[in-house]
Amino acid sequence: MSDSFRTHVLDITTGSSETVFDLTRHCEAFLREAAAGRDGLLNVFVPHATAGVAVLETGAGSDEDLLAALHDLLPADDRWRHRHGSPGHGRDHVLPALVPPHATLPVLGGRLELGTWQSVCLVDTNRDNPHRQVRLSFLG
Numbered sequence: 001m002s003d004s005f006r007t008h009v010l011d012i013t014t015g016s017s018e019t020v021f022d023l024t025r026h027c028e029a030f031l032r033e034a035a036a037g038r039d040g041l042l043n044v045f046v047p048h049a050t051a052g053v054a055v056l057e058t059g060a061g062s063d064e065d066l067l068a069a070l071h072d073l074l075p076a077d078d079r080w081r082h083r084h085g086s087p088g089h090g091r092d093h094v095l096p097a098l099v100p101p102h103a104t105l106p107v108l109g110g111r112l113e114l115g116t117w118q119s120v121c122l123v124d125t126n127r128d129n130p131h132r133q134v135r136l137s138f139l140g
Helices: 024-034 062-073 088-096
Strands: 005-013 021-022 040-045 051-056 102-108 119-124 132-140
Touching: 005 024, 021 062, 024 040, 024 119, 024 132, 051 088, 051 102, 062 088, 062 119, 088 119, 119 132
Parallel strands: none
Antiparallel strands: 005 132, 021 119, 040 102, 040 132, 051 119
């Protein structure tokens, strides 16, 4: 693998409740080594059918607001055709259509270029799978 492309897989435990898990510090730690001061792109990818990646403010209520909005848009009830797992689990399989399983972000001088209040987050509404992987890939 060339120096211009580096990749790393994070193992994340999200637990048994819906969550917005902040990945920003993991991304920054990866870039310190992988980017080594170079410009490029960071791709964050979740290889799961029931999770997504979002860039949003955390800690001021926006993460809880996102989960509440997703609950309103995708209620955990019996309307879903996909019925295995806990009640309403079919909605978790629709989530990636609204919160995609990937994000590609600019890296300048080896640092992630986020806005003042932006964080990179794993969004996981699937209470049936508490273990997630997130692939970080740097191209630069």
